[in-house]
């Protein structure tokens with residue numbers, strides 16, 4: 136029997152043994168339902184692809200309610216240390232209360248392990264019911280910065296001594312006179328750094344070039360938040376031009392040519408760059424971008440954006456290809472090789488324990504994990520089974536309610552169906 140071993144990373148190269156130990160967090164709410172189906176599907180695919188030559192040994196680690204009930208801790212050090220040590224993990228969603236209580240454990244995992252990219256690929260599976268006319272036009276990969284922004288949760292509550300101190304400082308020492316209601320305001324801080332932006336944009340450009348994509352769009356609200364979102368745009372263009380100059384043509388370059396030689400010259404330069412096989416790096420302001428991905432999604436391939444924008448954009452795009460039930464994700468540090476794979480959606484608490492929700496988001500996150508491990512044969516088996524199963528209209532409630540002639544199955548039943556359709 137093959138000995139189970141840790142995945143290691145040496146000189147930036149990941150070594151995956153035939154029997155890697157992979158930690159998992161079951162998650163809160165519907166997490167246990169979707170994890171049970173996901174685990175069975177992964178095991179069946181690996182078994183089928185490698186005839187027992189490869190196998191995953193699962194190692195349960197704890198976070199969220201299950202952890203709190205067990206040890207009184209929401210996110211024990213042991214969980215962080217284990218992921219740090221074993222490099223790759225997969226998790227179900229974890230609850231974050233609104234307006235008080237603990238801060239997001241999901242965000243804490245990303246920050247503590249410095250998983251600076253949240254990669255969320257969004258593509259259409261034929262037959263999935265969608266609210267738009269041409270959902271197949273959506274094929275985008277979102278690179279969401281995962282450690283900074285207003286999402287970092289640096290904020291002070293209204294009426295506390297701390298918020299008073301911050302407001303006094305802003306008014307007395309920084310000359311701020313635009314806090315509309317200082318006595319009743321809470322305050323949040325939005326850190327966005329050059330370092331954080333550049334490593335994220337670098338990851339997005341590398342991905343786009345490797346995947347042969349045509350463009351990367353930097354999405355920001357830099358007209359309003361000039362030194363955070365606006366700087367994200369400038370630093371993004373900087374990294375594109377300084378590090379990928381011979382492989383990309385940027386809209387910053389386009390604008391410089393317009394200024395110097397006019398629009399015709401800029402259009403000509405862009406056409407020549409595209410003809411020479413260069414990839415376009417462009418940008419869009421976040422509000423209009425949300426309209427454009429709906430009206431002309433074909434124009435966007437890879438999206439690089441900040442944390443909060445990325446959160447909104449990923450749920451919005453998921454809706455276009457059939458909803459959050461089929462939206463996978465991965466939190467990755469491309470420098471250290473650490474990664475946690477997780478669905479885009481949350482705990483969907485009203486369905487907890489009902490064996491009802493769609494496990495596809497978590498299963499497709501597992502596909503990303505298998506691809507990350509280099510186990511493409513197993514990943515492809517699952518993706519193909521997903522195609523076949525959806526085409527046969529055997530689906531969970533979320534798709535069944537929008538699909539004519541569907542046979543509704545439970546979470547576990549959808550897992551069974553995928554396993555049956557693996558060939």
Ligand SMILES: NC(=O)C1=CN([C@@H]2O[C@H](COP(=O)(O)OP(=O)(O)OC[C@H]3O[C@@H](n4cnc5c(N)ncnc54)[C@H](OP(=O)(O)O)[C@@H]3O)[C@@H](O)[C@H]2O)C=CC1
Pocket residue numbers: 169227228229230231232241459460477478479480481482483484485492493494496533
């Ligand atoms: N990474 C993570 O762990 C995340 C955690 N969360 C947390 O999850 C909790 C609940 O968040 P909430 O805003 O309700 O968002 P959720 O994503 O949990 O659920 C919202 C709705 O989306 C649909 N949905 C979600 N998951 C599925 C699925 N697997 N299959 C089919 N439909 C699904 C359901 O729609 P319908 O009602 O129409 O059937 C559900 O009611 C919060 O505490 C939040 O902070 C949120 C996002 C990510």
Ligand SMILES: O=C(O)CCC(=O)C(=O)O
Pocket residue numbers: 229230231239240241242446479481
């Ligand atoms: O951490 C949470 O509870 C929400 C996170 C979230 O919505 C996301 O990462 O997409």
Ligand SMILES: [Mg+2]
Pocket residue numbers: 446447450479
């Ligand atoms: Mg979200």
